[in-house]
Amino acid sequence: MSRAGTILWFARHEGRLVWRDWLWLMSGRRRSVRRAALGVIAIALFLHGFAYLVLHRYGDLSRPPDQRMLAVVTAMLALYGSLMVSQAMERVTRAFYGRTDLDLILASPVAAWRLFAVRIGAIAVTIAAMSLALAAPFIDVLSWFGGVRWLAAYGVIAALAMVGLALAMILTVGLFRTIGPRRTRLCAQIVAAIIGASFAIGVQFAAILSYGTPSRVALLQSEALTKYVPDVGSILWWPARAMLGDLLALAAVLGVSAVMLTGTVYIFTPRFGQFALATGGVPQSVTRQRRRSCRFCKTSPTRALRRKEWTLLLRDPWLVSQTLMQLLYLLPPAFLLWRSFYNGSSSSALLVPILIIAAGQLAGSLAWLAISGEDAPDLIASAPVTTACAVRAKIEAVMGVIAVIFGPFVVALLFIAPISALIAGLGVAGAAASATSIQFWFRAQAKRSQLRRRHTSSLTATFAEALSSFSWAGAGALAPASTWLALIEGLFALAIVAGAWAISPARHRTRCSGGSQQHRAKRIEVFEAGYR
């Protein structure tokens, strides 16, 4: 048993909370180790299958590294690293601004820096674990096809997590000092999102400018790039070489990363308590005050609900930033569309799936905000409005935003390729409707500020939403080549949506005649009542 208030004691406390949270998520909120283990095995099998499908067509993965291979691997690491920095920044900000138990700990006579040291360590472990969990299937398949040397990639991912966290801490503390605690929360989240998207988008822009295609691989494997990148022996390639099994490079990469993280924690840890105290007096979000008086307009319940959703979305700078960040990924297709229009060439086939995926993702977020993120569910439930009417109004609010954002793309496409515009319109509608339906069936009351963590409320809903968006995008991509294949892909998307409905809590709410189903419906009602 560790002494109270020590780093070890805090680590035990945090570890217990994290373990219970994870168990709750992985076992479908039942806190069963067996269910969690089954969930992990199922996800691991799925991801390994996916990695096999992606990698099996690549030929010789065991050949000695050349410039092109090193460029592709380095670019993948940069992409992964930028996402890690983004994730780490978001978590570091949350560690300082989330007040769940900070007031209790800061009011106690223990040294707060110990808690933050533990939390920073926990962030490093979480980032590394999440990144390894996502990368592991690919690394395993690569080592199966290309030899055991690929297993060194595990070490490189861990090193990336350390560097990512160190950079995130430096950036967050830098923001804190330059713009103050009041603005840091919002700015750090915007910077995190931009960093996460910047590398992927930057390479896409370069590929469009050079080759007229958003394909990053085309750019990375081009002759032109090979001319400009350094020789195979350059120090720049060390992370890539480490990834490909060079043990000396791996030791160097791990060593530098560990020193960087330890140094950053050592320098910043003593000030963590002060930062947390400074954030205590900051309101949850930065807002502009509105001094315009309100005019009561003639309205209906549906119209009032729609207007309320749009007003709440527009007035929350954080939500606007989170939503607009998803639209950053639309910049390359918008640029490609503009170029196609200008040059008279047609790249519409590349645009359609990107638009469809973006619409699905955005609709999922907006539907989550409107349905699960309702701030006053009791008010709506106690109003003389039928559930169907309230739900319809919220769906209309979501679809209205999707139409405003994606409508101009479809209209612009209409001038270049009318058939592609039709396919894009249908695909956007299908993906948005699927994502919205899934969010409605898997709704669970939450705070709007938890938007970034909406994916953790139901893994099934997250997978179903992503799979349906990708399937609609696949249908959109196949449609110009083969109507039948597109139809099959579209039917697959509908099957995913139907499957999501079949296992959703909403279905169990509506049909609960049998004993066990009645019990399950009751459990769901208890769960929902607990949120109110």
Next chain:
Amino acid sequence: MDQDVPSFALEVRGLTKSFEKPAVDGLDLSVRTGEFYTLLGPNGAGKTTTLRMITGLLKPDRGSIAVFGIDALADPVAAKQITAWLSEEPMIYDKLTPMEYLEFVAGLWSVDSRLAAARARELIGWLGLETHANDRCEALSRGMRQKVALAGALLHEPRLIILDEPFTGLDAGSARLVRSVLRERVHAGCSVIMTTHILDVAERMADRIGVMVAGRFLAEGNLDDLRRQAGAGDGDLEDTFLTLLETGAAKRAVVA
């Protein structure tokens, strides 16, 4: 009194709700028109669950609920049209101003826009919120937020007001203001049913009090009735309530 007005604002019969264990167990409850009724009970007695079922926020397992003669389970929209619900946690939107919130509530209850605007101004003035009428609710204190929620509850001129712990977190001035608003509504013919743990408020305001334990009534009536049932002499409501709980617990122990 108008002959068309039913004598009971609320009639609940055999109301039952179970979660993991019974929360409300065959409850019968009647609130007269123009009556101020208070539900008391220890934590977990089933008070909030009862009110949530009456409001239509929870579906009962068994039983019937009639609001001014309207079957609230068969026609919930009609029942909700004349009902207001105010919970312990104010149901408002941080990013809306109090006036915008009231405009939204008027839209939900389909109140005529001119009438709603006039009532909103009146309620805002009445509750002392004029200076904050166009500030966003996120800037308001807890007491002010509760007053905004109360204004929203009264905007459509409900005939039955259901309140769950409305005085939690209110300062003395705000609590007095809310009490006077509720009293005024009762004088105007409204019926109020409220839960509270502040026994002093219940003693001063309630026409009748129901004491609930484990989803059932332990005692019901005015203060004198409760004193008689408790055998607690001339004690105040706190003494009477605690005596009732003690004797009730002893009886349950004997039955068990």
